[in-house]
Amino acid sequence: MSEKADTSVKSLRLGVCEVCGGKEAHYACPKCEVKTCSVACVQIHKRELVCDGVRDRTKFVPLSEMTERELLSDYCFLEECTRYADDRKFDLVKRYTQQQRYLPVPQHRMRAAAQKRNIQLSLLLPHFSRHKENTTFLDWKRNRFFWRIDWLFVNAAEEDEDQDDPIKSARFADARCDEELTLANLLLKYLDLQQETAREKRKLLVRHQTVGIGGLSFWLQAEGVRRSATRCYHLEANRTLRENLSGKTIVEFPTIFVTYSRQPPAGYETIDSDKESDDDLTGTASDPESEDEPISAHTPKKAKVLHDLNEIHDVYHALAAAYSDGNDSEADAADDCEIEGVFREDIEL
Template sequence: MTETTDVPASSRISRLGNCEVCASQPARYACPKCEVKTCCLSCVQIHKRELECDGKRDRTKFMPISEMTEREFMSDYCFLEECTRYAEHRKKDPCKRYTQQQRQLPLPLHRLRNAATERGTRLQFMLDNFSRHKENTTYLNWKERCIYWQIEWLFVHMDSETPTRFVEKRCSEQQTLEQLLEKYLDIQQDLALTHRKVLQHHQTAGIGELSLWLRAEGVKRSGQRCYPLAAYKTLRSNLAGKTIVEYPTIYISYEQRPPAGLEPIDSDEEVEAASSDPQPTAAKRAKAETDDPAERAEPSEPSKPEKPTKQLPELKDIYSLADSFGVDSSSESSSSSGDEELLSDDENVDN
């Protein structure tokens, strides 16, 4: 009768070897993605945190055909089936149907964009699946002939990089920015009193000491630039000549400078459509290629333009020219000698 003794788990030899994290216990798990051997849950979490690994197998990783098994073939087949279902689902989704900005706009948005164009504002809309387009409530009141904008107010703080954000749904274009901001700055208003803690610096400074900045769109480096706004002007006047994507975003700062990371724009001369350099024509490119570099260099002394010389045509023998046309030169010579004799007789008669 043989006796069986229990072998401690620490002395067992694992086919995976020792744990690659703690190196003290035999490995029990292998990561499907990076193939790191671990022994317990804590080691698995440590390896994910240090290697930034999500533990999911890369289904598109290259594998030579010699190493592929039935499992890999089945995995590739399932992956292709998932891709097919995903593509079919996107075709049926109405939000993903349009992939270009040149789509036909609904009638309300078309009227809104035309009304903004009449006011000098370039209004652009995003695709239907963007959250900024979904939450936009800007509309045109057809009877009043007035645009009611949705405005995103960002109150900038010196001690914090994250501004305080407010979204106002109905802002008339006929109101000034001072009137629109009164509800946030006047402590007699309920909204200003409710957010007194976060807006106390702006309320103390007052509208006269605040600087307003519109986030730039449609210009070079638009993410780092902004337009200065005037608080005493109407919203319509401030947005004239600007490009707006869905709705305007306005920064409010109690310093007379743009928020951190932004720089002001003084004019609209850097609009991308106007600032793009025109492509040279084929004639200009050919002229640039054929020009002599010495001629393109600036002359040290101004030289007088040379008069064009008239080139005389090359003289040819009249008889050789006549031969080329098949005319007999002897007849030509006899006729010419006869003409000379007649001419001499006439001269004798005159004498």
């Protein structure tokens, strides 16, 4: 009798399997506490209840039901949270959590130089793919931008490999385009058959090459405005890249559509100015004149600090340019960036 009693007590510890209902339960799900008897029943319960079987460590447990197991679990969970926060704090990829503050020295130079050209340059965080692709370079000793440009030739002769492209455009990227050159000069490599690139892309760009530079239209992808995904600016082929980008918002680098008609690409509409800027996208005030407002006693402390840092940068920029020998190299630029970084760090402290 005693053995039968022990067997009945043991079988009642978890009860009957809640999936098949015919066998003794041997397992209890850590998350939803469903009792199962076999691996097959476990898989069925996970599939039907969409359960991953992982215990929810943030689930509320009354104080009266707390045991050493729950206490140790909470302690380990808090330690993991602390390690996660520390890792993100020292991760260079996630170091800059705001677009427009505490930028590295080269990016700070680029943004300040673009602002003087009336260009609102918005720089993304380091882990964004568009930021990784950006090869825009500021030759600060000569005070000249060399932009990366994505050219999208609309309605090319052959379909692009990207079948999801709604306007069937052929995409080409130029790593560094001099801002003092006109759009017509920048596109000669794709249109002039005397150049190797134009001959290589003959089958793809035959329609654009036939029309010629005089019959092409240029459209800049709008950024920082409402409904920017379907809006663009009209650009002039005989004006320099610097003049065409003035008064525009650029996210990392410009994207320019090239069409052989006077109409914008299909699905796009023309916008004349940046007056409809979206503050949430750019992270700055929509009024361009707000950057030139004088600092008064009523200005917030944070705004004063940022204004002072910009002035410090301008002073260093002027001094370094005045005493430079005019020969620019990547090694010299790296040394200058390091020196200016120490300079700005001391001033901020």
